[in-house]
Amino acid sequence: MNNLFNFLKEQWIHRRLIFGLTIYSLKSQYANHYLGLFWNILQPAMQVGLYYVVFGLGLRGDRGNVGELPFIIHLITGLFPWLFIAGNINAASAAIQGQLSLVTKMKFPSSTLISVAIVNNVINLFITSAIVLFISLANGYSSPLHYLGFFYFLFASVAITTAIGLIMSTLVILIRDMKNILQNVIRMFFFVTPIFWALNESTGLMQTISAFNPFAYLVMNFRTALVLQEAPLYGGMSDHIYFWSITLFLFYVGVNVHYRFRDKLVDYL
Numbered sequence: 001m002n003n004l005f006n007f008l009k010e011q012w013i014h015r016r017l018i019f020g021l022t023i024y025s026l027k028s029q030y031a032n033h034y035l036g037l038f039w040n041i042l043q044p045a046m047q048v049g050l051y052y053v054v055f056g057l058g059l060r061g062d063r064g065n066v067g068e069l070p071f072i073i074h075l076i077t078g079l080f081p082w083l084f085i086a087g088n089i090n091a092a093s094a095a096i097q098g099q100l101s102l103v104t105k106m107k108f109p110s111s112t113l114i115s116v117a118i119v120n121n122v123i124n125l126f127i128t129s130a131i132v133l134f135i136s137l138a139n140g141y142s143s144p145l146h147y148l149g150f151f152y153f154l155f156a157s158v159a160i161t162t163a164i165g166l167i168m169s170t171l172v173i174l175i176r177d178m179k180n181i182l183q184n185v186i187r188m189f190f191f192v193t194p195i196f197w198a199l200n201e202s203t204g205l206m207q208t209i210s211a212f213n214p215f216a217y218l219v220m221n222f223r224t225a226l227v228l229q230e231a232p233l234y235g236g237m238s239d240h241i242y243f244w245s246i247t248l249f250l251f252y253v254g255v256n257v258h259y260r261f262r263d264k265l266v267d268y269l
Protein backbone atom coordinates (compact mmCIF):
# COMPACT_ATOMS: atom_id res chain seq x y z
CA MET A 1 0.00 0.00 0.00
CA ASN A 2 2.95 2.35 0.53
CA ASN A 3 3.65 2.42 -3.19
CA LEU A 4 0.03 3.38 -3.90
CA PHE A 5 0.20 6.32 -1.51
CA ASN A 6 3.61 7.29 -2.89
CA PHE A 7 2.19 7.35 -6.41
CA LEU A 8 -0.78 9.54 -5.44
CA LYS A 9 1.49 11.82 -3.42
CA GLU A 10 3.89 12.13 -6.35
CA GLN A 11 1.07 13.22 -8.66
CA TRP A 12 -0.16 15.81 -6.18
CA ILE A 13 3.27 17.27 -5.51
CA HIS A 14 4.01 17.57 -9.22
CA ARG A 15 0.53 18.66 -10.31
CA ARG A 16 1.83 21.94 -11.76
CA LEU A 17 4.50 20.06 -13.69
CA ILE A 18 1.86 17.71 -15.08
CA PHE A 19 -0.35 20.60 -16.17
CA GLY A 20 2.58 22.49 -17.70
CA LEU A 21 3.79 19.45 -19.65
CA THR A 22 0.26 18.79 -20.85
CA ILE A 23 -0.07 22.30 -22.27
CA TYR A 24 3.36 22.02 -23.88
CA SER A 25 2.42 18.65 -25.38
CA LEU A 26 -0.77 20.05 -26.88
CA LYS A 27 1.02 23.04 -28.38
CA SER A 28 3.87 20.98 -29.83
CA GLN A 29 1.52 18.30 -31.15
CA TYR A 30 -0.27 20.73 -33.46
CA ALA A 31 2.50 23.32 -33.92
CA ASN A 32 2.89 22.69 -37.67
CA HIS A 33 -0.76 21.89 -38.42
CA TYR A 34 -2.97 24.46 -40.13
CA LEU A 35 -6.10 23.18 -38.37
CA GLY A 36 -4.44 22.93 -34.95
CA LEU A 37 -6.74 21.81 -32.13
CA PHE A 38 -9.59 21.42 -34.63
CA TRP A 39 -8.12 17.97 -35.31
CA ASN A 40 -9.47 16.98 -31.88
CA ILE A 41 -12.93 17.26 -33.43
CA LEU A 42 -12.16 16.37 -37.04
CA GLN A 43 -10.38 13.09 -36.34
CA PRO A 44 -13.13 11.46 -34.22
CA ALA A 45 -15.75 12.87 -36.65
CA MET A 46 -14.02 11.10 -39.54
CA GLN A 47 -13.98 7.84 -37.58
CA VAL A 48 -17.68 8.23 -36.78
CA GLY A 49 -18.38 8.71 -40.49
CA LEU A 50 -16.41 5.62 -41.43
CA TYR A 51 -18.00 3.36 -38.80
CA TYR A 52 -21.47 4.70 -39.61
CA VAL A 53 -21.06 3.72 -43.25
CA VAL A 54 -19.64 0.28 -42.38
CA PHE A 55 -21.79 -0.69 -39.40
CA GLY A 56 -24.81 1.59 -39.74
CA LEU A 57 -25.52 1.49 -43.47
CA GLY A 58 -23.66 -1.73 -44.22
CA LEU A 59 -23.92 -4.42 -41.57
CA ARG A 60 -26.94 -3.02 -39.71
CA GLY A 61 -29.00 -2.55 -42.85
CA ASP A 62 -32.59 -1.41 -42.32
CA ARG A 63 -32.89 -2.21 -38.62
CA GLY A 64 -33.18 1.50 -37.87
CA ASN A 65 -32.90 2.98 -34.39
CA VAL A 66 -31.29 1.35 -31.38
CA GLY A 67 -34.11 1.50 -28.87
CA GLU A 68 -35.24 5.14 -28.90
CA LEU A 69 -31.91 6.41 -30.22
CA PRO A 70 -30.91 6.93 -33.84
CA PHE A 71 -28.01 4.64 -34.66
CA ILE A 72 -25.64 7.58 -35.22
CA ILE A 73 -26.25 8.78 -31.63
CA HIS A 74 -25.72 5.26 -30.32
CA LEU A 75 -22.49 5.09 -32.30
CA ILE A 76 -20.94 8.37 -31.13
CA THR A 77 -21.84 7.69 -27.48
CA GLY A 78 -19.93 4.44 -27.77
CA LEU A 79 -17.07 5.56 -29.97
CA PHE A 80 -16.16 8.80 -28.19
CA PRO A 81 -15.65 7.20 -24.74
CA TRP A 82 -13.84 4.27 -26.38
CA LEU A 83 -11.42 6.61 -28.13
CA PHE A 84 -10.71 8.18 -24.75
CA ILE A 85 -10.15 4.82 -23.05
CA ALA A 86 -8.02 3.33 -25.82
CA GLY A 87 -6.12 6.60 -26.23
CA ASN A 88 -5.32 6.66 -22.52
CA ILE A 89 -4.01 3.10 -22.54
CA ASN A 90 -1.88 3.59 -25.65
CA ALA A 91 -0.47 6.96 -24.57
CA ALA A 92 0.18 5.92 -20.97
CA SER A 93 1.84 2.67 -22.06
CA ALA A 94 4.27 4.53 -24.33
CA ALA A 95 4.79 7.54 -22.03
CA ILE A 96 7.93 6.42 -20.21
CA GLN A 97 9.54 4.66 -23.16
CA GLY A 98 9.12 7.79 -25.27
CA GLN A 99 10.87 9.96 -22.66
CA LEU A 100 13.31 7.41 -21.24
CA SER A 101 16.34 9.58 -21.95
CA LEU A 102 14.76 12.37 -19.90
CA VAL A 103 13.99 10.04 -17.01
CA THR A 104 17.49 8.52 -16.89
CA LYS A 105 19.52 11.73 -17.28
CA MET A 106 17.96 13.63 -14.40
CA LYS A 107 15.94 13.06 -11.27
CA PHE A 108 12.56 13.12 -12.96
CA PRO A 109 9.33 11.60 -11.56
CA SER A 110 8.58 9.12 -14.34
CA SER A 111 5.10 8.37 -13.04
CA THR A 112 4.04 11.93 -13.93
CA LEU A 113 4.56 11.12 -17.62
CA ILE A 114 1.65 8.70 -17.38
CA SER A 115 -0.51 11.42 -15.84
CA VAL A 116 0.51 13.89 -18.56
CA ALA A 117 -0.57 11.43 -21.26
CA ILE A 118 -3.95 10.90 -19.61
CA VAL A 119 -4.64 14.58 -18.84
CA ASN A 120 -3.91 15.33 -22.49
CA ASN A 121 -6.67 12.91 -23.49
CA VAL A 122 -9.04 14.32 -20.86
CA ILE A 123 -8.98 17.63 -22.73
CA ASN A 124 -9.93 15.83 -25.94
CA LEU A 125 -12.73 14.01 -24.10
CA PHE A 126 -14.27 17.28 -22.91
CA ILE A 127 -14.35 18.51 -26.50
CA THR A 128 -16.10 15.43 -27.89
CA SER A 129 -18.42 15.16 -24.87
CA ALA A 130 -19.49 18.77 -25.36
CA ILE A 131 -20.74 17.74 -28.81
CA VAL A 132 -22.75 14.87 -27.32
CA LEU A 133 -24.08 17.14 -24.58
CA PHE A 134 -25.27 19.69 -27.13
CA ILE A 135 -27.06 16.96 -29.14
CA SER A 136 -28.60 15.58 -25.95
CA LEU A 137 -29.91 18.97 -24.84
CA ALA A 138 -31.23 19.81 -28.31
CA ASN A 139 -33.16 16.54 -28.59
CA GLY A 140 -34.22 16.12 -24.96
CA TYR A 141 -32.22 12.96 -24.36
CA SER A 142 -31.43 11.94 -20.78
CA SER A 143 -31.88 14.46 -17.96
CA PRO A 144 -29.68 17.36 -16.79
CA LEU A 145 -29.27 15.67 -13.40
CA HIS A 146 -28.09 12.50 -15.12
CA TYR A 147 -25.29 14.43 -16.82
CA LEU A 148 -23.42 14.27 -13.53
CA GLY A 149 -22.86 10.60 -14.32
CA PHE A 150 -20.33 11.80 -16.90
CA PHE A 151 -17.95 12.77 -14.08
CA TYR A 152 -18.26 9.28 -12.63
CA PHE A 153 -17.34 7.88 -16.05
CA LEU A 154 -14.37 10.26 -16.19
CA PHE A 155 -13.10 9.30 -12.74
CA ALA A 156 -13.58 5.57 -13.30
CA SER A 157 -11.94 5.68 -16.75
CA VAL A 158 -8.93 7.63 -15.51
CA ALA A 159 -8.54 5.22 -12.58
CA ILE A 160 -8.48 1.99 -14.59
CA THR A 161 -6.47 3.37 -17.54
CA THR A 162 -3.88 4.81 -15.16
CA ALA A 163 -3.60 1.41 -13.50
CA ILE A 164 -3.17 -0.32 -16.86
CA GLY A 165 -0.71 2.38 -17.96
CA LEU A 166 1.44 1.80 -14.87
CA ILE A 167 1.71 -1.87 -15.74
CA MET A 168 2.13 -1.59 -19.48
CA SER A 169 4.57 1.37 -19.45
CA THR A 170 7.01 -0.91 -17.68
CA LEU A 171 6.23 -4.14 -19.53
CA VAL A 172 6.69 -2.61 -23.01
CA ILE A 173 10.28 -1.83 -22.00
CA LEU A 174 10.98 -5.12 -20.25
CA ILE A 175 9.31 -7.27 -22.93
CA ARG A 176 9.36 -5.80 -26.43
CA ASP A 177 6.53 -8.06 -27.64
CA MET A 178 4.10 -6.45 -25.20
CA LYS A 179 3.49 -3.47 -27.48
CA ASN A 180 2.16 -5.73 -30.25
CA ILE A 181 0.19 -7.81 -27.76
CA LEU A 182 -1.37 -4.66 -26.30
CA GLN A 183 -2.50 -3.40 -29.72
CA ASN A 184 -4.21 -6.70 -30.48
CA VAL A 185 -5.89 -6.87 -27.09
CA ILE A 186 -7.24 -3.33 -27.50
CA ARG A 187 -8.53 -4.23 -30.97
CA MET A 188 -10.27 -7.30 -29.52
CA PHE A 189 -11.94 -5.25 -26.79
CA PHE A 190 -13.17 -2.79 -29.41
CA PHE A 191 -15.33 -5.50 -30.96
CA VAL A 192 -16.60 -7.03 -27.70
CA THR A 193 -17.57 -3.64 -26.24
CA PRO A 194 -21.08 -2.34 -27.13
CA ILE A 195 -19.89 0.56 -29.27
CA PHE A 196 -21.65 -0.05 -32.59
CA TRP A 197 -23.89 -2.89 -31.36
CA ALA A 198 -26.49 -2.85 -28.60
CA LEU A 199 -26.56 -5.06 -25.52
CA ASN A 200 -30.30 -5.73 -25.80
CA GLU A 201 -29.89 -6.90 -29.42
CA SER A 202 -26.87 -9.13 -28.83
CA THR A 203 -26.65 -12.85 -28.18
CA GLY A 204 -26.45 -14.33 -24.71
CA LEU A 205 -22.74 -14.99 -25.18
CA MET A 206 -21.99 -11.35 -25.99
CA GLN A 207 -24.04 -10.19 -23.02
CA THR A 208 -22.04 -12.53 -20.78
CA ILE A 209 -18.75 -11.24 -22.19
CA SER A 210 -19.91 -7.65 -21.67
CA ALA A 211 -20.78 -8.39 -18.06
CA PHE A 212 -17.10 -9.19 -17.45
CA ASN A 213 -15.75 -6.43 -19.70
CA PRO A 214 -14.82 -3.34 -17.63
CA PHE A 215 -14.72 -1.21 -20.78
CA ALA A 216 -18.32 -2.12 -21.58
CA TYR A 217 -19.21 -0.89 -18.09
CA LEU A 218 -17.47 2.43 -18.79
CA VAL A 219 -18.98 2.95 -22.25
CA MET A 220 -22.46 2.19 -20.97
CA ASN A 221 -22.01 4.65 -18.11
CA PHE A 222 -21.06 7.38 -20.59
CA ARG A 223 -24.06 6.54 -22.78
CA THR A 224 -26.43 6.27 -19.83
CA ALA A 225 -25.37 9.63 -18.40
CA LEU A 226 -25.70 11.61 -21.61
CA VAL A 227 -28.44 10.12 -23.78
CA LEU A 228 -30.42 7.40 -22.02
CA GLN A 229 -33.55 7.94 -19.92
CA GLU A 230 -32.37 5.68 -17.12
CA ALA A 231 -30.61 6.02 -13.78
CA PRO A 232 -27.53 8.28 -13.77
CA LEU A 233 -25.27 5.22 -13.48
CA TYR A 234 -25.30 2.03 -15.48
CA GLY A 235 -25.44 -1.35 -13.76
CA GLY A 236 -26.28 -2.65 -10.33
CA MET A 237 -24.24 -2.88 -7.16
CA SER A 238 -22.56 -6.11 -8.30
CA ASP A 239 -21.38 -4.37 -11.49
CA HIS A 240 -19.87 -1.48 -9.49
CA ILE A 241 -18.17 -3.83 -7.04
CA TYR A 242 -16.77 -5.96 -9.88
CA PHE A 243 -15.39 -2.96 -11.76
CA TRP A 244 -13.75 -1.33 -8.75
CA SER A 245 -12.32 -4.64 -7.54
CA ILE A 246 -10.56 -5.06 -10.90
CA THR A 247 -9.43 -1.42 -10.92
CA LEU A 248 -7.99 -1.50 -7.40
CA PHE A 249 -6.25 -4.82 -8.10
CA LEU A 250 -4.68 -3.43 -11.29
CA PHE A 251 -3.65 -0.29 -9.41
CA TYR A 252 -1.97 -2.37 -6.72
CA VAL A 253 -0.10 -4.43 -9.31
CA GLY A 254 0.72 -1.35 -11.38
CA VAL A 255 2.29 0.78 -8.66
CA ASN A 256 4.36 -2.13 -7.39
CA VAL A 257 5.64 -3.00 -10.88
CA HIS A 258 6.36 0.66 -11.59
CA TYR A 259 8.33 1.34 -8.41
CA ARG A 260 10.21 -1.93 -8.62
CA PHE A 261 11.62 -1.28 -12.10
CA ARG A 262 11.51 2.51 -12.54
CA ASP A 263 15.21 2.98 -11.71
CA LYS A 264 16.35 0.00 -13.78
CA LEU A 265 14.48 0.48 -17.06
CA VAL A 266 17.50 1.82 -18.95
CA ASP A 267 19.31 -1.48 -18.25
CA TYR A 268 16.71 -3.31 -20.35
CA LEU A 269 17.22 -1.26 -23.49
